[in-house]
Amino acid sequence: MADKNKNSNNFNIPVFAIAPMMDWTDRHCRFFHRQISRQALLYTEMVTAPALVRGGAVHLLDHSREEHPVALQLGGSDPSELAEAARMGAEAGYDEINLNVGCPSDRVQSGTFGAVLMKTPALVADCVAAMKAVVAVPVTVKCRIGVDDQDPETVLPDFIQRIADAGCDYLIIHARKAWLQGLSPKENRDIPPLDYELVFRMAARFPDMPMSINGGIETLDAAEALIARGLHGAMIGRAAYHRPWDILSEVDARLFGVQPICRSREDVIDAMRPYIEMHLDEGGKLHQITRHMLGLFAGQPGARTWRRVLSEKANRPGAGVALLDEALEQMRQPDAMTG
Structure with a gap:
């Protein structure tokens, strides 16, 4: 059963993940969460490709071997720069490289990455293809269902098809739009309505693309119920940070059939x-x-x-x-x- 600890490379089993959260999911947070669940997939805070490639901030890749399985989330929009950052992440030992296409903050928009990339799916596909060309670990994408006045029923299928054709291994969908003007990042986490049913329709339409759902999931019961409806995984963010024992302590037994190491x-x-x-x-x-x-x-x-x-x-x-x-x-x- 120990091999399941590399679940980030095997999307045929449930993927239960803790969302990447700026200022929160640093290496100390991940080590702490790992003591509660050995199987949950953990994510870094978003690390920008320019910081790694041009800024030489390789310390941002620091992590301990005890954190695995752990994914590196990258922010960026230049395919060659993202490819180099992905290579650096893979060489540092990360189990997965994830591209952020969901963050709505002003700082991210000004850098032309994050949720604003939902407007340029061809560029996202180029970024995915460039990263896939240089790493052997999975390359994944975390996105929104759309931004601003986009019609998710139209733009999301096109987006998924393009990144699938580019070789994306796994897709995590935050089941809300992002409003790039008029809402703060905090408001974007709560105000745009959730549309879980759209995610289920996308999973049915693209059966060869493993999909995980994120947004508004407050309990392990809720995550299990979503997975049971045919999704490959679920991702929980702030609820897991504020109530780590409640969320994580039963993940190993309930989703992976193994006993956690820490019982209390x-x-x-x-x-x-x-x-x-x-x-x-x-x-x-x-x-x-x-x-x-x-x-x-x-x-x-x-x-x-x-x-x-x-x-x-x-x-x-x-x-x-x-x-x-x-x-x-x-x-x-x-x-x-x-x-």
């Missing part, structure tokens, strides 16, 4: 200790890791105390792993358990 939240904390100590020994700061752990006890008695202790004290000089014990002790006090 406390097991996860213990698994994080050596990693935190190594990070501190290398000159890192405790809060760089613990900021991702604030939601570990979400919904549990004492969760507010856990968050407060880590938020208030992890930034202090000399803060170390002992703070985890302090937070655990304080959250178990009777007043914290009922507060």
Whole structure:
């Protein structure tokens, strides 16, 4: 069963993924999530191809072997530059290279990549083909159903056909439009209505293109139900970040038939200790890791105390792993358990 840990290369089994999220899914977040699920496919924050190729920011590719399976998400619109960035990512050991065609932020638009690329499907196809030509790992795309006044029923099939012809291995569809003018990136995550049925129609129309769905999925039950309707996978974003144990702790058993290594939240904390100590020994700061752990006890008695202790004290000089014990002790006090 251990071979399933490379599920990013085998789209015949369910793909359960944590979405790439700017400022959130850094290497410390991914290591933390990996302690809860060994099978979930993890994604980097978006890394721009110009930063890698022209800026020499190779540190953005840093990750640990324990994170696998892990995908590198790239942003860009120049086929040759994306090809070079993809090659760098594959050589760094990533299991998948993903092209961002969904981010609606102003900064991304000004760089002519992200969701604005939905308007130029031929260019996206050229980018995919260029990346496929230089790497052996899967090349995938994450997109919206359309942007602005586009008719998704018209533009999405054309988009899918073009990237399929270019060799795209897997498609993740955020089942909302992106409004490039008038809505903020945050509003674009919530305001445009979800259209799951359109994604199901696309999956039926393109049976040879494995598809995963993203957007508005709040629970593992919901993800399973979507997969059960014929999709190859599901991707959860902010719900998994804010409630990591609720979302991830049953993924391995329910979707992959294997038992998780950490059986409790406390097991996860213990698994994080050596990693935190190594990070501190290398000159890192405790809060760089613990900021991702604030939601570990979400919904549990004492969760507010856990968050407060880590938020208030992890930034202090000399803060170390002992703070985890302090937070655990304080959250178990009777007043914290009922507060």
